[in-house]
Amino acid sequence: MSTIASQVKNRIDSFQVGKVIAYSDFEDISNTQAVALFLSRLVKAGTLKRIGKGKYYVPEETKFGSIGPSESxxxxxxxxxxxxxxxxxxxxxxxxxxxxxxxxxxxxxxxxxxxxxxxxxxxxxxxxxxxxxxxxxxxxxxxxxxxxxxxxxxxxxxxxxxxxxxxxxxxxxxxxxxxxxxxxxxxxxxxxxxxxxxxxxxxxxxxxxxxxxxxxxxxxxxxxxxxxxxxxxxxxxx
Structure with missing residues (x-):
């Protein structure tokens, strides 16, 4: 895993479940294109789900299925x-x-x-x-x-x-x-x-x-x- 990928993954792991993740959460990482590419890979892998353009979340799995972020x-x-x-x-x-x-x-x-x-x-x-x-x-x-x-x-x-x-x-x-x-x-x-x-x-x-x-x-x-x-x-x- 590249350095940028590791940074992004570690950042995501530190977020609370239910947080909406956006590109602005990684603005201190200079290579924005690499960040976007890695986020897309996480979506394909099922680690993240996309709720809109440039907006993601870590799904919370329950016995009733996957739960997304709250409206708030x-x-x-x-x-x-x-x-x-x-x-x-x-x-x-x-x-x-x-x-x-x-x-x-x-x-x-x-x-x-x-x-x-x-x-x-x-x-x-x-x-x-x-x-x-x-x-x-x-x-x-x-x-x-x-x-x-x-x-x-x-x-x-x-x-x-x-x-x-x-x-x-x-x-x-x-x-x-x-x-x-x-x-x-x-x-x-x-x-x-x-x-x-x-x-x-x-x-x-x-x-x-x-x-x-x-x-x-x-x-x-x-x-x-x-x-x-x-x-x-x-x-x-x-």
Whole structure:
């Protein structure tokens, strides 16, 4: 066995069962072509199984058959690879906005837009238009939920925005400043107006920062009721 093959094999042996193995796990080995070739040989030998392009795992054999990596392990690998974050229906379910169970996840990251499948998980990659800071992912997910408020399944617009309001109410002042900054720089006017109406209801003076970014004559037709968004008329929602 060559030196590179030995390095790869020893590295794989050190991994926990269920870990998703990617080329990035061997980036300290200079000959990437040799690494890829040896991984392919391990697949042919049955030592590894491939779950997607450049993604492998060591199968765990049980009396019920071979077990692959968990969904969380696959998602962890995707996040590491893309430097991004998960958005869309799967996140809206986790946030309690919908009971819909998504069979596809959307990842915002540094990969070019494309679709892929890793194991049983269908992945849609969306290229980020802004730098992604890990500690701010929750804020971006809340803004994405506002952006998609009309298309979140198995719920109503009012119910969704009411739950989003409850989560925004719990943000600290630093997070409030950040979510306003993200909304101002990277999100469409109706998202900024929705966030502004929420901040206005909470009597947060920083709502004015969002108001300054909006054109006074622009009217928004989203479908919020007066009960769930009392300040909606002040932010040109009809």
């Amino acid at each position: 392990a696959i998602l962890e690998s995707i996040m590491k690879e893309t430097g991004g974050y998960i958005t869309g229906p799967s996140v809206y379910n986790a946030l309690g906005l919908t009971t819909q169970v998504a069979n596809r996840i959307t990842v915002v990251g540094n990969k070019f837009p494309r679709k892929a499948q890793l194991g049983k998980i269908k992945v849609r990659y969306v290229q980020a238009k802004f730098p992604i800071i890990k500690e701010d992912v929750y804020l971006l997910q809340l803004l994405d939920a506002i952006k998609d408020i009309r298309t979140i399944m198995d719920t109503t617009i009012d119910d969704s925005i009411d739950k989003i309001k409850a989560k925004i109410r719990k943000l600290d002042e630093n997070q409030i400043s950040k979510i306003i900054d993200y909304a101002t720089k990277y999100y469409r006017p109706y998202v900024r107006a929705t966030l502004g109406a929420i901040m206005d209801e909470f009597k947060n003076p920083k709502a004015s920062l969002l108001k300054e970014t909006l054109t006074p004559l622009t009217v928004f037709k989203i479908g919020f009721s007066d009960e769930v968004l009392p300040k909606k008329k002040d932010w040109n929602f009809v």
